[in-house]
Amino acid sequence: MRVSLRLLCPVVVLFSLLCISFPSFAQVTCKAKAPQQVYEGQYFTYEVTLNEKPSKLNSIQFPNFDVLSGPSTGSSTSISMSGGKTTKIVAFTYSYTLQPKKQGKFVIPAAVFTVKGKTVKSNAVNVQVLAETDRQKQRKAQEGVPNFNKKDVFVKASASKTSPFMGEQVIVTYKLYMPSTVNGGWQVTSINNPAQPNLWSYEMGDPSEGAPRTIENINGIRYTVFEIRKNAVFPQSTGSITLSPMELGLDCRIVYKQSSGDPFWDRMFGNQQVQPVTLEIESNKLNLNVKALPEGNVPESFTGTVGSYTLKSNLSRKELSANDATNLTLTISGRGNIQHIDPIALNFPPDFDVSEPKITDNINTSGASVSGSRTFEYVIIPRNGGEFVIEPAEFSFYDPAKKSYQTLTTDNFNLTIEGSIAAETVSSSSSVNQKDIKVLGNDIRFIKTNSNSFVAIGTVPFFASVHHFSLMILPFVLLFVFIIVWRNRIEKYSNVAYVNNKRAKKTATKCLKNAKLLIVQKKEEDFYIEISRALWGYLSHKYHIPLAQLSMETVEEVLTLKGASTETIEHFIKTLQQCEYSRFAPGESAVNMQEMYDEALAFILNNEAIKTK
Amino acid sequence: MKKILLIFVSFLSAISLSASSIQDSLSAMFLQGNQYYQEKEYVLAVESYLEVAAQGYVSEQLYYNLGNAYFKAGEIGKSILYYEKALLLNPSNDDIKHNLAFANQQITDRIEALPELFIVQWWNSCSAFFSYNGWAVVGVVSAFLVVIFILVFLFSRAPLIKNVTLLLFVLSVIFLIFSTIFGYKQLNQMQESTSAIVMAPIVNAKSTPSKSGSDLFVIHEGLKVSITDQLNEWVEVKIPNGEKGWVLIESIQKI
Numbered sequence: 001m002r003v004s005l006r007l008l009c010p011v012v013v014l015f016s017l018l019c020i021s022f023p024s025f026a027q028v029t030c031k032a033k034a035p036q037q038v039y040e041g042q043y044f045t046y047e048v049t050l051n052e053k054p055s056k057l058n059s060i061q062f063p064n065f066d067v068l069s070g071p072s073t074g075s076s077t078s079i080s081m082s083g084g085k086t087t088k089i090v091a092f093t094y095s096y097t098l099q100p101k102k103q104g105k106f107v108i109p110a111a112v113f114t115v116k117g118k119t120v121k122s123n124a125v126n127v128q129v130l131a132e133t134d135r136q137k138q139r140k141a142q143e144g145v146p147n148f149n150k151k152d153v154f155v156k157a158s159a160s161k162t163s164p165f166m167g168e169q170v171i172v173t174y175k176l177y178m179p180s181t182v183n184g185g186w187q188v189t190s191i192n193n194p195a196q197p198n199l200w201s202y203e204m205g206d207p208s209e210g211a212p213r214t215i216e217n218i219n220g221i222r223y224t225v226f227e228i229r230k231n232a233v234f235p236q237s238t239g240s241i242t243l244s245p246m247e248l249g250l251d252c253r254i255v256y257k258q259s260s261g262d263p264f265w266d267r268m269f270g271n272q273q274v275q276p277v278t279l280e281i282e283s284n285k286l287n288l289n290v291k292a293l294p295e296g297n298v299p300e301s302f303t304g305t306v307g308s309y310t311l312k313s314n315l316s317r318k319e320l321s322a323n324d325a326t327n328l329t330l331t332i333s334g335r336g337n338i339q340h341i342d343p344i345a346l347n348f349p350p351d352f353d354v355s356e357p358k359i360t361d362n363i364n365t366s367g368a369s370v371s372g373s374r375t376f377e378y379v380i381i382p383r384n385g386g387e388f389v390i391e392p393a394e395f396s397f398y399d400p401a402k403k404s405y406q407t408l409t410t411d412n413f414n415l416t417i418e419g420s421i422a423a424e425t426v427s428s429s430s431s432v433n434q435k436d437i438k439v440l441g442n443d444i445r446f447i448k449t450n451s452n453s454f455v456a457i458g459t460v461p462f463f464a465s466v467h468h469f470s471l472m473i474l475p476f477v478l479l480f481v482f483i484i485v486w487r488n489r490i491e492k493y494s495n496v497a498y499v500n501n502k503r504a505k506k507t508a509t510k511c512l513k514n515a516k517l518l519i520v521q522k523k524e525e526d527f528y529i530e531i532s533r534a535l536w537g538y539l540s541h542k543y544h545i546p547l548a549q550l551s552m553e554t555v556e557e558v559l560t561l562k563g564a565s566t567e568t569i570e571h572f573i574k575t576l577q578q579c580e581y582s583r584f585a586p587g588e589s590a591v592n593m594q595e596m597y598d599e600a601l602a603f604i605l606n607n608e609a610i611k612t613k
Numbered sequence: 614m615k616k617i618l619l620i621f622v623s624f625l626s627a628i629s630l631s632a633s634s635i636q637d638s639l640s641a642m643f644l645q646g647n648q649y650y651q652e653k654e655y656v657l658a659v660e661s662y663l664e665v666a667a668q669g670y671v672s673e674q675l676y677y678n679l680g681n682a683y684f685k686a687g688e689i690g691k692s693i694l695y696y697e698k699a700l701l702l703n704p705s706n707d708d709i710k711h712n713l714a715f716a717n718q719q720i721t722d723r724i725e726a727l728p729e730l731f732i733v734q735w736w737n738s739c740s741a742f743f744s745y746n747g748w749a750v751v752g753v754v755s756a757f758l759v760v761i762f763i764l765v766f767l768f769s770r771a772p773l774i775k776n777v778t779l780l781l782f783v784l785s786v787i788f789l790i791f792s793t794i795f796g797y798k799q800l801n802q803m804q805e806s807t808s809a810i811v812m813a814p815i816v817n818a819k820s821t822p823s824k825s826g827s828d829l830f831v832i833h834e835g836l837k838v839s840i841t842d843q844l845n846e847w848v849e850v851k852i853p854n855g856e857k858g859w860v861l862i863e864s865i866q867k868i
Contacts, residue, residue, distance in 0.1 A: 350831040351815050384721070384814050384833070444685075444712040447650050447678040454639045454670035461803075463749035463796045471753040475760035482764075 028052050028115050032108070032122040040103045040132045041149075043068060043275060047095045048122050054092065054113035062098055064106045064129075066150045068277040070096030097275070099150070100129040148254050148277070152179040152221065155228070155248050155283035163289040166238050167306035168400050169336055169369050171204070174229040174246050174283055180222050184253030184274055191229060192247040198237040200337060204230040204365040232370040234306075234337045235290040243286040250279040299396035299407045301345070306398045307336020311408035313393060315415075322419030325381045330357075330393055330410070333373030338363060341374050347391040353381040385419040504541035508534045508604050512597065519593045527593050528583035531600050535576055538604055552576070568607055575603050639665050643675060650678065655686040673702035677709055684716055690834040690866075692716050694810040697837070697868045701803045704741035720835035727855050740795040745803065748796030755788035809850065809865040811836045816865075818858025822847030829858040838865065 034046045046062070053075070060071075074093045079086060094111070108125045153176075160171040178186060195201065214225045228248070235241055254275045293306070309332050316327040330344055343357045355378065363372035382388065390413035399406050462468055492498055511534030518527040540547045545558055555576075559569045582596055646661030659682045665675055676699035683692035696713040703709065729737075743751060762782035769775055814834050819826030822844045832838070832852060842849035847859045 349815070350817050350828070351833075386814050444681055444715050445708045447647055447681045448674035448708075449647060451640065451643050451672045451674040453636055454643075454665065454672045454675070457666075457669050457671055461745055461749075461800060463745040463800050468749045468753070472756045475757045479760045479763060 028118070028120050030111070030113060030115075030120045030122040032111060032125045034098075034108060034125045034127055036126065037128045037130060038100060039130050040100055043097050043099050044127075045095055046070075046098050046108060046125070047093055048111045048113075049094075050092045050113060050115065050120070051090055052092070052115045053090075054115045054120070055117075056114040057094065058112035058114055058119070060094075060096075060111040061109055062096070063109075064101050064104070065098040065108070065127075066101060068097040068099050068150070068275065070094075070278070072096075097277075100127070103129045103131050105129075148179075148181040148275075150277070150279060152181060153177065153250065153252070153279055153281060155246060155281055157243065157246065157283040157286045159233075159243075159286050159288060162287070163291055164235060165291050165293055165306055165398065165400050166235055167293070167304055167337060167398070168234070169307060170233045170235070170288065171369060172231045172233050172243065172286060173227060174231075176226045176228045176248070177216070177218070177223040178226065180224070182252045182254060182277075184255040186250055186252040188228065188248065189251050190247075190249035192249075193229065193231070194244045194247075196241070196244055198235065198241055199243070200234040200236060200340060202232045202339075202363075202365060202370060204232050204370065232365065233288075234340070235288060238290045238292045241288045241290055243288065245285050246283040248279075248281050248283070250281065252277040252279060293398050294403075294405075297405055299394075299405050301394040301407065302396040302398070302405060303342050305336060305341055305396070306400060307334055307338075308399050308401060309334030309336065309395070309397055309406075309408065311393070311395050311410065313410035313413075315413050318414060319416045320382070320418070322382055322385050322417050325379050326415070328378040328380055328390070328413065330376045330378075330395075331373055332375075332395060333371075335369055335371040336397070338370065338372050338374045343376050344393045344395055346378065346393055348380065349382075349388045349390065351383050352388075353383060355379040380415075382415065382417040385417050388415040388417060389413065390415065501542055501544070504538050505604060507541060508538035510534075511537060512601055512604075515597055515600075519597060524593065525583075528579055528596070531579050531596055532576065532583075535572070535579070535600055535603070538607075539572065542607070552580075571603055571606065575599050635668075635670070639668060639670050642668075643678075646678060646682070650682055650685075653685070655682045658682040659686060671698075671702075673699050673706065673709075676702065677706075677712070680709075680712060680716070684712070689716060689719050690810055690812045693720070693835045693837070694812075694866055694868060697808065697810065701744070701799075701806070701868065703744055704799065705743060716835070717837075721833035722836045722852075727853065739791075740798045743792075743795070743799070745796045745799035748792045748799060752789055752792040752796060755785045755792060758785040759789060806868050807839045807841070809838055809840055809848075809867045811838060811860075811864060812866050813864035816860050818850070818852075818856075818860050820858065822849070822859040826859060830856055832860075840865075840867070 028051060030048065030050045032046070032048045035044050038044045048060075057071070071094045074095070076091045076093075078089045078091075080089070081087075100106070105126065105128050108127060110124045111122045113120045113122075156175045156177060158173050158175070160173075161168070164170045176188075193201075193203075213227075216223045216225050229246065233243070254277055256273055256275065293304075312331040312333070314327075314329045314331075316329070317324075318326075320326055328346075332338070332341055339361055343359070346354075348354050357376040357378050360375040360377070361372065362375075363370060380390075392412055393410045394407060395409075396405060396407045398404075511530050515527050515530040515534065518530060536547060536550055539545065539555070539559075540550060543559065549558060552573075556569055556573065559572070560566075578599060579596055582593075642661055642665045646658045646665070649655070649658035649661055659679065662675055662679045662682060665671070666679075676695045680692045680695035680699060683689075683695060693713065693716050696709055696716060699709045700706070700713060759782060762778045762785060766775055766778040766782060769778065811832055811834055816832050818829045818832060820829050821827075830852070836852065838850040838852050840848050841851050841857060843862070844859075846862050848862050848865065849857055849859050850865065851857050
């Protein structure tokens with residue numbers, strides 16, 4: 001028992017797992033349907049039905065069939081009740097009208113849809129295309145089913161020139177060939193003309209005008225030819241350029257008769273059937289062999305423009321005041337890639353405020369080729385007065401018709417601008433720099449009413465002149481001289497003996513002057529005292545001997561010691577003795593006094609004379 | 614001896630007499646210019662003032678009045694030129710500085726000057742206090758003062774006087790040195806003036822001294838530039854913001 005339980009356990013687990021993984025939602029069905037047998041050239045319907053709304057049609061392919069129309073989608077819902085149970089059936093249908101390309105056995109591969117995030121595939125369908133029997137052809141002819149072949153509708157592109165120059169205008173015309181089998185009318189649903197990197201392309205013609213039509217017969221089929229598109233193309237690189245084909249979407253209606261089997265009904269309401277056909281056709285590929293422009297004599301102002309042009313210029317005002325505006329207009333007109341003409345380089349004088357040119361195009365595309373004019377309008381604002389010249393504008397292009405480069409130039413533009421800088425900036429600076437103006441006042445200060453003496457131009461400046469230097473040095477020279485003199489003086493006066501020596505004569509003559517007065521006063525006693533004082537004083541000062549050391553006994557010895565000459569000593573002693581004698585032996589006093597005076601004076605003068613020698 | 618002195622004196626007086634008569638006639642022209650200026654005949658005033666200069670004589674006031682007359686006549690470049698000339702003769706005059714600053718407000722270019730170190734600014738404004746001749750006089754006076762203070766110092770015995778004179782002596786030596794330096798600076802500025810004023814309304818500064826050189830910048834009448842080089846009729850100028858370019862010599866005028 002224990003063993004069987006052990007064996008049972010994994011079985012229970014497995015069973016429960018199976019229960020969980022069992023699908024819990026309804027299966028999505030997807031069924032494709034088509035007739036098993038068709039005849040060549042017969043239209044038939046291919047249908048795919050799903051029971052859920054698909055979010056996306058991933059792929060559907062008809063390798064051996066032409067799609068005449070489709071996909072058209074439809075949906076239907078039906079609700080049925082049986083035994084109290086309500087069933088809701090929903091059907092979504094995708095249908096195509098197909099035409100076999102050739103006879104044989106073909107497989108239409110499965111269509112792939114995405115439904116609720118899951119990929120759903122339909123079944124593949126086998127279709128056998130049988131050769132058309134004569135009976136059928138006959139029946140078709142009777143019924144009036146047109147023998148429409150998708151290949152009979154085509155677009156043909158043609159170029160006006162297959163080997164243009166770079167930048168030259170080429171007109172590419174697209175013509176739609178519509179066979180007479182399309183008898184129920186047609187409509188262009190889309191035109192896709194992919195842009196190409198090395199081409200400038202412009203659509204030409206007036207779209208409001210109907211496409212011109214012509215009739216052409218090709219291989220026995222009568223075509224109505226519509227010119228559906230005309231492009232002006234400007235190649236931008238040399239070498240071989242393949243124009244990518246134009247893609248055209250068309251809706252055609254083909255009307256045929258099909259008998260309903262009731263002649264009366266047919267007669268009343270007609271037996272016409274309409275088969276819509278959707279076509280996606282491509283034009284043929286055009287090849288252009290683009291030539292480079294000739295290299296010799298390329299003008300400097302050439303920027304790659306090709307065509308034939310004229311240049312006009314106009315200056316709206318030639319005389320104006322500063323800060324006013326004038327317009328310079330340059331107009332280039334002609335045939336060519338007008339919309340890609342660069343603004344002409346102009347040399348404006350400095351200080352002209354020139355706006356970026358305003359470009360106005362007047363393009364005419366209704367003719368056989370693109371023509372028109374391009375206008376450059378410069379607004380010029382001169383900021384200062386004066387005479388100015390704007391150099392001529394120059395425009396160059398290559399003319400393929402004349403096979404040469406052409407250069408067009410305008411005249412010089414002369415401008416006369418009135419106005420001064422001061423007048424202009426006063427008005428403008430008042431707001432910009434008001435603070436400065438306020439500080440400085442509103443005007444310059446008044447002139448000087450008087451002038452200093454005028455100085456000749458080229459006068460040697462006083463600074464660094466000889467006068468300047470001498471005046472600078474003068475006080476120092478004076479100081480130097482003064483100090484030398486003064487130092488000398490100090491030296492001399494610091495020597496007492498020298499001073500005494502110098503003072504000797506002075507004091508002596510002072511005494512003698514007194515003595516002279518005493519002669520007149522006849523004071524004998526005093527006179528002789530004065531004379532002897534003068535002599536002793538002189539000696540004392542002259543030889544720097546204290547008066548106390550001087551006496552009649554010692555005078556000779558002392559004087560010899562001091563280096564006085566013997567002559568002097570003798571003279572002195574003699575004079576002194578005479579003086580003593582006269583003093584104590586008065587005689588004819590007046591005569592003696594005068595003699596004594598003369599004697600003393602003579603001694604001093606003699607002695608001084610000797611000294612100075 | 615007396616004869617020679619007499620001749621010398623008479624010669625001197627003759628010179629001074631003729632000089633004073635010239636001064637009188639110049640003064641008359643100057644006053645005539647002033648008259649025109651007051652009558653608002655600025656062009657005539659300019660002519661009168663220029664007549665004085667044509668005689669070979671100038672003065673600070675003449676330049677100043679010329680600057681004023683040119684300013685009123687609307688020739689801002691010449692006005693600035695003459696204000697600058699006047700300022701060279703008297704760098705400290707307030708009226709000249711004011712009018713020059715005012716005229717500079719009117720010119721088209723407002724180029725930010727490169728900032729100068731404050732010491733350099735201070736140095737320049739100090740040296741502009743006198744003209745070179747003014748500094749010469751200051752120098753001579755301070756030389757005399759130096760000597761006087763030396764003497765007073767040597768001969769005075771009171772310590773207070775000695776201290777004061779020592780201080781004054783040092784001060785006057787400083788004055789002497791700086792007046793010489795500043796004087797030289799001023800003289801140099803005038804004699805080797807590298808400054809010029811743009812005269813043409815618009816000047817295109819080129820990268821090379823030729824017409825084919827590419828344009829570097831545009832300057833206008835009245836801008837003060839300094840000349841850094843010269844080649845034939847082209848001069849290289851430096852504008853206040855430090856940019857350099859070549860212009861035709863006729864488009865500028867040296868101060």
